[in-house]
Each structure stands twice: as C-alpha cells, then as structure tokens.
Amino acid sequence: MLEGAKSMGAGAATIASAGAAIGIGNVLSSSIHSVARNPSLAKQLFGYAILGFALTEAIASFAPMMAFLISFVFQVL
C-alpha cells in the first residue's frame, strides 16, 4: 500500500517536466523570433538563449530530483 503510494508520488513528481518543456520551448522560440527580426544579433542572442535554456533546465531537474528522492531515499518500513 505504502509502496504503491510511493510509486504514485514519484510518478506525479515528473508531471512538473511539462512546465519545464513549455519553458524551454518558449526560450528557444523567442530566440528564433528575435534572430528572424534582427539576424545581425544572432551570435549574441544565441548566448542569451543558451543561458535561458540552462536556467530553465536547472528548474526542470527539480522534478527528477524529487522523483529520485521519493523512490530511493524515503524508506517504507
């Protein structure tokens, strides 16, 4: 019972990845839009896009972190 609840919790924690996916998509789509409007800034904008990607990715990794913590650290006894 508790074991099952643990698995469900770990699974539910990964739903957060959806938000991260939206965030990363948003960053890259904005970057493409900006480059399309002003191609001369492409190199600088790429740097910002990578920065934004890394920041979003960092928040995204909280989801698997929680999932791992739930499934491997919490002991059901």
Add this chain to the structure above:
Amino acid sequence: MMRRIFRFDEDSLNSSSSSSNIASPSSSSSFGPSSIGIQNPTNQSTTTIGDFSLRSSSTQVDGSGSSISNNHGFFSDLDPTTSTTQENIADYLRAEIFESVQKVFQNHCSDEDKLRAISENLHNDEDSPGFLREIIEHLKDKQGEHYDFALNQFNVIVGGTPPTITSPLEQFEIIPLIPMKIGNLYFSFTNPSLFMLLTLSLVLLLVYFVTKKGGGNSVPNAWQSLVELIYDFVLNPVNEQIGGLSGNVKQKFSPRISVTFTFSLFCNPQGMIPYSFTVTSHFLITLGLSFSIFIGITIVGFQKNGLHFLSFLLPAGVPLPLAPFLVLLELIPYCFRALSSGIRLFANMMAGHSSVKILSGFAWTMLCMNDLLYFIGDLGPLFIVLALTGLELGVAISQAHVSTILICIYLNDAINLHQSAYFFIIEQKRV
C-alpha cells in the same frame, strides 16, 4: 525449489559412494541418520571438522575404516564412519550458511527465525559438503544462483525489497577514507575531500605546466590555448556584467569569479568518469559555495555604497505607501539568491548523474536480454547512453557557466546598484 533438491556436488558424491562401495555394494548411500553412535576413533582424531583441505584424506580414511568394520562383520550394510563425519561437516557448513545469510541480510532483517528459515530453504538439509560450500561461496560473493535464490526467499519470507536493487543514489555516498576526530569534530578525510584535492591539483598542474618556462608563447600550443580559453571565458562576462555604466569599474573580483568557475568546471564533468565522485552533487558543498559568495557580495555592496546599498531594496519612483511591501518583496528574492544558486547546481548534478545511471542500467538489461536482439538491440542502448553522456557533459559545463554569470550579475547589483549592465552593452553597440 525442485531443481535444487537434485543438485549434488559430483566430487563428494563420487568419493562417498566409492567408499561406501568398498563397505558394501548394496548400501543405499551415506546420507541418512541411521548410523549415529558408531564412531571410528582413528577417524575422529584425523579429521578436524571444518578443515576442508583434509576432506579428501578423510574419505580415504573412511574407506579404510569401513573396510575394517567390514572385516569385523558388524553393520556391514551401513557405512557408519563416513556418514558421521560427513554429517558433522555438513552441520558445521549449515551453521556457516546461516551465518552468511545473517551477514547478507543484517541491515534488512534481524528476525533470527526468518533468517533460519531462509538458510534452511537454501541448503534443504543436504549433506553434500561441496554443495553447501558452493552456497556459502555464492553468499559471500553476493552473486550466483544460490544468492538469487536467497534473495527470492527473503522476498517470500520476510517481504520487502531485497538488497540487490542498488539505488542510483549510491554513487553519492560519502565514505570516510581516513577517519579522524579532532575533539568532538568529525574531521575525516572523505572521498569528497579526495576528489576536491584531485580537482585542485589538476587545475594547478595544468596552469603550472603552461606557465613553467615563463609561458606566454606567441604561438600557443594546445595546453596554453586551453588555459587561455578558460581565462578568456571568465574575463569576458565579468567585463560585460560588472563593467559599470561607462566601463569604469576595475575588475578586482575577476580572480575570485575565475576560481569559482574553474572549480565547478572541473568538478562537474569529473563525476561523469565511472566510479568517480561528483563533488558538486552535494548540498553541503554547493550551498557552502553559494552562501559564502552571497555573504561576500553583501559585504562588498555595503563596503562600496555604505548604507546607500539599502536603496537596492527600493526601486526608484515608487509611491511611498507601497514602499514597505516592495522592500519586503525585494528582500525575499535577494535572500533566496543564496539558496537558489546552490540548489541549482546540486539538483542538476544529482538528477543528471542519477538519470545517466538509471538509463545505463536499462541499456545494460536490454543488452543482456536476448540473443535474438543481439544485432539490433546493441545499437539502441549504445546511442542512448552516448547521447545522455553528451547531454550530461553539456549540462555540467553550462551549469558552471551559468553559475558564473549569475555571480557576476549579483555582484553587479551590489556594486552598481540599479545600473544594469545590459544598458552598457547596448550603449556600446550604438557607439
């Protein structure tokens, strides 16, 4: 269950049956409790129970002993000596199996009756020493079919997860290599310390070899260009971010930021080496780093601007009634910077490395699954693991970059208050 009843160690079976053949060809076998109480004195003295190297000689003695008893004519259809010594050895081995089972499951179950049941199911009351010794061997090595059977039995009898399923977080375990204590302080030399020392020596060696003979070749070789690349990589964002409105701020913080960057740049990918340790995957280390930097930045802010630094908490042109709320609203994110940059690095490293480990485990399972999938099934796992390793290396390096840039941004906030560096860049572009 069924198949292990019929599994005997062939050597011991042959030797015991041959010795019983000397006694009487019609004798059923040496197994069974039929011969308790009849012992051969010479045999007892020569065979030390549990001394396995003497086993072969003891069977020889058994043969002679049984032939003696045959000469006397007593109990010619039994083989008393062989069975007693064998049973003593088997008893000893069974006790040892129980001990090994206890040792294997010591962290998971302390119920002696259940463990005894597991060990009884393991040896099934068999006497063959070879078979029993094989069980002990498997339990000691923690592999082989008997060990698997023990885990299975553990699952059935005790319940819960068997201890073989190693958690992917195992790689982050801190092990004291040289245990030390100074007073009440636990001051051991652990594997994080070892790997931090390794990182430090790696960076210092790299810089040392590049600058050994004065360095600075006008045409740099590979190593020198690597070091120059790292140096430039830090210096450029520092100049861009903390340059001030007209680029008038001196870059006295550049070495500090460079050290932070180099530390995480070398620590993060170091964890990708199999069987190594990721220093930055620990809360303690990343939070220590980020908190010390946060405190330092706050001190720098007060040093540079005096009490005027507090104006950082209130954006210009805010109506006075709103001010208390806005100060609170600005103060919370400012304090959370300390937590967030540490947690970001830690979460990335931990989640990334664990997911690499989990997916490598899947790939390994797929690789070992079937001969049919041999040619098709190989490439899939290979590419998945390869891609994931590449992604992790990218994440490791980009996290070092990101934390450096964020430190620069925070430092810029402290030094130049509300003058954003981006205006400076845009202004520079216009000129």
